[in-house]
Amino acid sequence: MKQRFPDFIKKILFVEILKGLALTFRTMLKPPVTRQYPKERRDPKPGFRGQHAFVRDAVTKREKCVACQKCAIVCPSRCISIRYTTDDSGARKLTKYEIDALRCIFCGYCESVCPVCAIVLTETYEYASYSRDGFLYDRERLLLNWDEFAARLKRDSYFNMFWRPAGCDVRRLPAGKREQQAIPAGRKPEAKSQKSEEENTENGRPSPSVGEGGRI
């Protein structure tokens, strides 16, 4: 009975209603928190993992991927598909690289494991498509994603930390990571995507007869 008495008084005096009205009036006097997107855009928080991209090599102007398949092996969603050819010396040449972004869970394992800093998850979050094919990123699309991301880059990107991890002995990193410098904010965009002359393609996609390594 003693516990119910305060509740009874509260109901008589409309305490909860008055509290709610006070909150309403306090909020009315504050500036709105709603953003007028797309006029008002916000920068993603550091560590945001968005659209995939192939880092464009400053020298070759192409992707740096060496077809080692580490990213495809580590990918928990199995959404990376790679094909390559091998020359007489055993060196691999990438002929197809494709990511099904609709299956990706954006874990970042692929960019962590890549020994040459080829694949990254950029901070681009505005991408959409009317068809499923629009989310199948091949080599050219991944390079284009990089060009678009690099042109907008306003701050050091979070994936720089994968290339030179703090506290890590640089001498113990793979050669590709030792050579990769951090991408600074405000850098100039690289040249636009160029088609590889030697690429063996049929209707924009690699010929099935070329590849030796299939989907893993």
Ligand code: SF4
């Ligand atoms: S972010 Fe994760 S799920 Fe997505 S492609 Fe990379 S490894 Fe696969």
Ligand code: SF4
């Ligand atoms: S881990 Fe890097 S180099 Fe190896 S296949 Fe993937 S993107 Fe290419």
